[in-house]
Amino acid sequence: MDILVDNFDLFVAGFFRSLEIIAYTLVGCLVLGSLLAMMRVSPVPPLQRFASGYVGIVRNSPLTVMLFVTAFVLPELGFNAPFFWLGVLGLTLYTAGFVCEAVRSGINSVPPGQAEAARSVGLTFGQTLGEVVMPQALRSVVPPLGSVIIAMMKNSAVVGVFGVGGDLLSVGTRLTSAQGFAITWVLIGVWLGYLAITLPTGALLAAIERKVAIVR
Amino acid sequence: MSAPTSVLYDAPGPKAIRRSRLLSVVSVVVFVVLLGLALLRLYRQGQFEADLWSPLFWPGDEQFPAVWGRIGTGVYYTLLAAVLAIAFSLVIGTLITTSRLMLGRTSRLPLVLLIEILRGTPVIVLIFFSGKFLPAVGVDLSNLWYLVIGLVLYNCVVIAEILRAGVAALPRGQSEAGLAIGLTRSQTVLSIQLPQAFRLMLPALISQLVVIVKDTSLAYFVLTGPEELLRIARQLRNFFDNPVQIYLLVAIIFILVNTLLSRLAVFAERKLSESRAGAPDAEPDLAENADQIVDADSATHGSRGPARDTHEEDPAGHGPAR
Numbered sequence: 001m002d003i004l005v006d007n008f009d010l011f012v013a014g015f016f017r018s019l020e021i022i023a024y025t026l027v028g029c030l031v032l033g034s035l036l037a038m039m040r041v042s043p044v045p046p047l048q049r050f051a052s053g054y055v056g057i058v059r060n061s062p063l064t065v066m067l068f069v070t071a072f073v074l075p076e077l078g079f080n081a082p083f084f085w086l087g088v089l090g091l092t093l094y095t096a097g098f099v100c101e102a103v104r105s106g107i108n109s110v111p112p113g114q115a116e117a118a119r120s121v122g123l124t125f126g127q128t129l130g131e132v133v134m135p136q137a138l139r140s141v142v143p144p145l146g147s148v149i150i151a152m153m154k155n156s157a158v159v160g161v162f163g164v165g166g167d168l169l170s171v172g173t174r175l176t177s178a179q180g181f182a183i184t185w186v187l188i189g190v191w192l193g194y195l196a197i198t199l200p201t202g203a204l205l206a207a208i209e210r211k212v213a214i215v216r
Numbered sequence: 217m218s219a220p221t222s223v224l225y226d227a228p229g230p231k232a233i234r235r236s237r238l239l240s241v242v243s244v245v246v247f248v249v250l251l252g253l254a255l256l257r258l259y260r261q262g263q264f265e266a267d268l269w270s271p272l273f274w275p276g277d278e279q280f281p282a283v284w285g286r287i288g289t290g291v292y293y294t295l296l297a298a299v300l301a302i303a304f305s306l307v308i309g310t311l312i313t314t315s316r317l318m319l320g321r322t323s324r325l326p327l328v329l330l331i332e333i334l335r336g337t338p339v340i341v342l343i344f345f346s347g348k349f350l351p352a353v354g355v356d357l358s359n360l361w362y363l364v365i366g367l368v369l370y371n372c373v374v375i376a377e378i379l380r381a382g383v384a385a386l387p388r389g390q391s392e393a394g395l396a397i398g399l400t401r402s403q404t405v406l407s408i409q410l411p412q413a414f415r416l417m418l419p420a421l422i423s424q425l426v427v428i429v430k431d432t433s434l435a436y437f438v439l440t441g442p443e444e445l446l447r448i449a450r451q452l453r454n455f456f457d458n459p460v461q462i463y464l465l466v467a468i469i470f471i472l473v474n475t476l477l478s479r480l481a482v483f484a485e486r487k488l489s490e491s492r493a494g495a496p497d498a499e500p501d502l503a504e505n506a507d508q509i510v511d512a513d514s515a516t517h518g519s520r521g522p523a524r525d526t527h528e529e530d531p532a533g534h535g536p537a538r
Binding site for chain 2: 041043044045046047050056057059060061062063064065068069072073076077078107112115116119125128129133150154155156157158161162169172173176183184187190191194195198199202
């Protein structure tokens, strides 16, 4: 228990470091993922194919491999950034593929009649998607998108130990290797930290879902 | 799964066709230019020199057999860990679901709490936990088993939730009929509900295997073994000093294996919906909801189930409508 009390400030710093990774990734993956979803339903075949190829690759390769790409391959391409941003970029690129799938399943859940009605009053593709379909799609997409977001929060642990450092799990790994024993308390600290992020988010998402759910 | 012509836009007229062609050309050009720039840059860095590629891709290279022997070891441990993890998770997950279904509202609370806690924890933390905690309390296993135990801790509750969603998706009459002919609650669960839930959720279970295959690579960060694919990749990278080529190859291997598994899931799903199409009282939504769960769970390392929300609250709402 002492180890947890003595290093409490380290754990708090790690907690906020993890939150920092999560916050930037959240914004990035929602924007990029929605963009990909719109590409997938757009009438332009190359865009469709690019987006579905991207999603296929991302969904079937581990986050670790994506992180190696952003950390080792991008610098070779002349894209240099501090490691924190490379890590966040990797997690963003990875999560965006799943966000795209969640959003697209939402678009599919809007009854065809809605889109047909929008078209029959003369709305364009952009208007149909932006003003009729997407507002309904986003509401029905809260549960799957929520699980994507929570998975992303948990994946931030991987980004941390990959090299960004200073986050909850890497604080934990450092303390256990330094202290040898007393690891149980370190692990409980790390564990509680992640639960403090994921459990409230889950409750919040459930509340949002109840509020915006469309009853058909 | 989308129809060839989308409901989102009309069959294109001459103007729309022109615009779509223009956009197609522009996007292809942009894509090709970016790809070309990347390749040029790699070329300038000397990344296309033969000795970086040939040990991995050229069978005539003298190091080729040894390199692929190592890669074979990596693939073996990756798949072994995944298969062991899914086998144990299935057994434990079934036990969890069964006991959860049989317990009363209050007595199952500790179980529900345990499920929520395990699902809220990153898998990598659980792998780290099993690798640090078990040796400290005197359980001395090989690193492969620490990885498997970490994966099982997480995936058994995910699988339990998938199965529970499957049971919840069954028509109510299934359990009522069991109880009506005098079976006990546990007999009803074990011999009527679970077998159907397994069948219904087969695609989701296969998709979970994809997630586990991917998660084996997490051992790289927090354990000193086993020699799964990523660790082998690091050894080869240190030896040949060619990270770009090695990770390209590793990505290809993961994508191939997992795409095959995803195909298998889709195949299983199609078989199931075909066989169900003939049944008179089949619920049309089930197949589509199962698909939804496949999507969401493989998407997310199977965290909180849209499964539950989909099935209990709004059976038709979240599934793809067509």
